Amino acid sequence: KPEPTPQADAASKSAAEHAFASPQQDAPAQAQAAPSNEPLNVGQLAPASRVNPTYPRRAQRRGLEGFVEVEFMIRRDGSVDSRTIRVIQARPQRVFEEAALDAIARWQFEASEQLRRATQRIEFQLR
Structure with a gap:
């Protein structure tokens, strides 16, 4: 014998819709909170204060x-978190890396409400 449960179905459907709707409604608040903990990729950002790298003497002597x-x-x-600086690419290798890392560690950028991930290319050219 079938049991009529239209009220229960409507109630459970409404509860299910509410259960699925709540996380979606909360998602924007969570998304707004995440940027403060997750770094924002900013690519090549111009520093407010830039320390130029010292040209390595050995490289200078060899041209x-x-x-x-x-x-x-x-x-x-x-400020730059010096623990996070890592070389992506260097040409020639093992010549300019130390000078570049020392300089970037002293760079200063505009303050922001969130962490940022940046990339920079430092050219070493004799003049």
Whole structure:
């Protein structure tokens, strides 16, 4: 014998819709909170204060030129987190990396409410 349950179906359907609707309604609030903890990729961002790298003497004596591409995190206060600086690419290798890392660690960017991930390419050219 079938049991009529139209009221129960409507109630459970409404509860199911509400259960699925709640996370969606909360999602924008969660998305707004996430950027403060998750770094924002900013690509090549111009520093407010830039320290130029020292040209390595050995490279200068040998007439070497090249570049170093690095990725790093910028703290909320605009300083570079030196623990996060990593070389993506360098040409020639093992020549300019140390000078580039030392310089970038002292760069200062505009303050922001969230962490940022940046990349920079530093060219080493003799003049």
